[in-house]
Amino acid sequence: MENCIACFGWDPGPQDHMLGKVNLAWVRRCRDIEPCDIxxxxxxxxxxxxxxxxxxxxxxxxxxxxxxxxxxxxxxxxHRISGYSWG
Structure with missing residues (x-):
């Protein structure tokens, strides 16, 4: 879950993750509440x-x-995403 906190600033609740997966609706909520001011x-x-x-x-x-x-x-x-080999 530390990756979720690092990337989204939030920790998913118990109902939002299970067995190495995270709920899509939770990720969208995290995205949609970002103020994008900084x-x-x-x-x-x-x-x-x-x-x-x-x-x-x-x-x-x-x-x-x-x-x-x-x-x-x-x-x-x-900042290194552009250097990844995506296949």
């Missing part, structure tokens, strides 16, 4: 949006309500 808020908003895209479009699975937390560490070093 650089840190803008980065958290972008992290949440990219995480949603990774979990629902790029690496989608049968789940339509949760995102796999294994992709979250990729977003922690935001």
């Amino acid at each position: 650089q840190e808020s803008v980065e958290r908003y972008v992290w949440a949006h990219i995480f949603c895209v990774l979990g629902t479009v790029v690496f989608s699975n049968k789940s339509t309500t949760s995102l796999n937390l294994k992709f979250l560490p990729l977003l922690r070093n935001f």
Whole structure:
């Protein structure tokens, strides 16, 4: 859960995560409440949006309500994303 706090500034509640996954609605709520008035808020908003895209479009699975937390560490070093090899 430390990756969630680092990326979104919030810790998901017990109903928002289970077995290495986090509820998609929780991530969207975190994204949508960001004020985007300072650089840190803008980065958290972008992290949440990219995480949603990774979990629902790029690496989608049968789940339509949760995102796999294994992709979250990729977003922690935001300034290196452009150097990643995405396949």
